[in-house]
Amino acid sequence: MPDKGFLLQSSPHFLDKDSVPRIMYTVVISLSPAVFASVYHFRFRALGIFLSCILACLATEAIFLWLRRKPFFSLWDGSAVITGLLLAMTLPPSLSLELAVIGSIVAIAIGKQVFGGLGNNIFNPALVGRAFLQTAFPVAMTTWTPPVTLKIDIATFATPLGSLKFQNAVTEGTLAPIKNLLLGNVGGCLGETSAIALFLGGLYLLSRKVIDWRIPLGILLSLSIFTGIFWLSNPAKYASPLFHILGGGLMIGAFFMATDMVTSPITPLGSWIYALGIGLIVGLIRLFGGFPEGVMYSILFMNTFVPLLNRYTRPRILGERKKT
Amino acid sequence: LKDKAGILVMGGPMMGLTQWTMAVPVVKGTSGILAWEVPSIQKEHECIRCGRCVVRCPMSLMPTLLAKYAKFDKTTEAEAYGILDCVECGCCQYSCPAKISLVHWIRLGKNKITSLKREKRA
Numbered sequence: 001m002p003d004k005g006f007l008l009q010s011s012p013h014f015l016d017k018d019s020v021p022r023i024m025y026t027v028v029i030s031l032s033p034a035v036f037a038s039v040y041h042f043r044f045r046a047l048g049i050f051l052s053c054i055l056a057c058l059a060t061e062a063i064f065l066w067l068r069r070k071p072f073f074s075l076w077d078g079s080a081v082i083t084g085l086l087l088a089m090t091l092p093p094s095l096s097l098e099l100a101v102i103g104s105i106v107a108i109a110i111g112k113q114v115f116g117g118l119g120n121n122i123f124n125p126a127l128v129g130r131a132f133l134q135t136a137f138p139v140a141m142t143t144w145t146p147p148v149t150l151k152i153d154i155a156t157f158a159t160p161l162g163s164l165k166f167q168n169a170v171t172e173g174t175l176a177p178i179k180n181l182l183l184g185n186v187g188g189c190l191g192e193t194s195a196i197a198l199f200l201g202g203l204y205l206l207s208r209k210v211i212d213w214r215i216p217l218g219i220l221l222s223l224s225i226f227t228g229i230f231w232l233s234n235p236a237k238y239a240s241p242l243f244h245i246l247g248g249g250l251m252i253g254a255f256f257m258a259t260d261m262v263t264s265p266i267t268p269l270g271s272w273i274y275a276l277g278i279g280l281i282v283g284l285i286r287l288f289g290g291f292p293e294g295v296m297y298s299i300l301f302m303n304t305f306v307p308l309l310n311r312y313t314r315p316r317i318l319g320e321r322k323k324t
Numbered sequence: 325l326k327d328k329a330g331i332l333v334m335g336g337p338m339m340g341l342t343q344w345t346m347a348v349p350v351v352k353g354t355s356g357i358l359a360w361e362v363p364s365i366q367k368e369h370e371c372i373r374c375g376r377c378v379v380r381c382p383m384s385l386m387p388t389l390l391a392k393y394a395k396f397d398k399t400t401e402a403e404a405y406g407i408l409d410c411v412e413c414g415c416c417q418y419s420c421p422a423k424i425s426l427v428h429w430i431r432l433g434k435n436k437i438t439s440l441k442r443e444k445r446a
Contacts, residue, residue: 004345006343007342007362013358018421019366020421073367118370119372120370264373267375310389314405320406
């Protein structure tokens with residue numbers, strides 16, 4: 001038995017089993033229902049875009065880690081895989097693979113690594129990649145092909161929100177039925193069409209306590225209140241809140257994009273303000289803005305407020321007096 | 325005590341102090357003595373700002389910010405965010421998924437502040 005020379009270390013001596021790679025791969029698992037749904041709806045096109053985005057993200061991450069002389073183990077922490085997966089889910093199925101790769105490179109290089117890698121980026125990397133593609137290649141990013149499972153014979157058609165915005169779908173009565181929105185049998189981006197698959201994944205994340213429940217709840221609440229006011233005042237002109245929640249990218253935005261740990265506030269009160277703001281801006285853009293869809297821009301917009309929110313929503317320290 | 329014991333803790337697992345030698349007396353305040361094998365070192369990741377430490381902190385501090393301020397010698401900011409109120413309970417470090425030594429950094433920050441104050445007084 002040794003008498004001395006025991007290891008000295010700082011307390012605490014036990015740590016939680018949870019780790020960064022574990023969190024990241026939990027998110028990947030929770031995205032899998034939506035991935036399967038989109039592969040089912042869009043077949044090989046979806047598979048190609050998913051694979052090329054993930055591989056391009058991993059490659060860009062590896063190059064930047066090498067350039068910045070950073071340890072390589074953080075390549076496998078799963079954050080680059082998630083960025084690729086999330087970016088692919090927000091791309092239209094008809095997009096060519098080169099554009100998907102360009103988007104992934106921008107997402108990792110400009111969205112994440114120029115700020116100092118994982119944990120230091122201001123904006124959600126996947127959404128930065130998508131915003132870049134949307135600005136640089138607007139035609140390719142708004143050409144929607146119908147899913148294979150929806151048996152119609154046209155090359156392109158509008159997303160549910162697009163027809164709501166530009167074709168007066170409510171007054172014409174051509175609004176996509178709620179059942180199709182739930183199953184994903186509508187036009188739209190790869191991963192955002194099937195609301196039920198995204199909701200399942202989101203529930204799994206909530207049950208594993210990976211994401212903050214305040215953020216999805218706050219977004220859904222404020223969007224349904226905002227659109228509900230207009231729907232109740234004039235149901236003949238505005239779509240119902242349920243349509244707004246299930247249509248477009250709101251589900252993936254609320255459960256997977258806005259809850260990205262790095263780009264959401266660290267204080268509980270800050271999370272509430274952030275979530276309510278996102279829902280409100282989504283509603284504003286959808287009802288009055290120039291775009292049919294506003295989830296991407298509203299999340300990016302609220303991301304800019306996160307440092308401010310963190311500063312002004314500091315929790316009151318135990319025993320600290322309220323400022324009078 | 326078996327031969328395998330590589331770490332000796334006086335006190336509990338969260339706040340106990342490690343001892344270098346067995347020749348330490350047990351006194352009235354000693355709550356317990358723990359011994360186990362040398363733990364494997366876990367890789368430290370970047371802080372992903374998940375906010376778990378902020379939710380867990382019983383003093384309602386923001387440990388992740390305090391640790392960063394302590395790391396970069398920002399003593400005035402650290403004091404404004406209440407680094408001296410930390411009770412070193414270890415809840416933040418326990419829940420940290422990035423395995424950052426939060427309590428260690430906060431202790432270092434406290435020492436930096438108190439030594440600065442001592443210098444000013446002298």
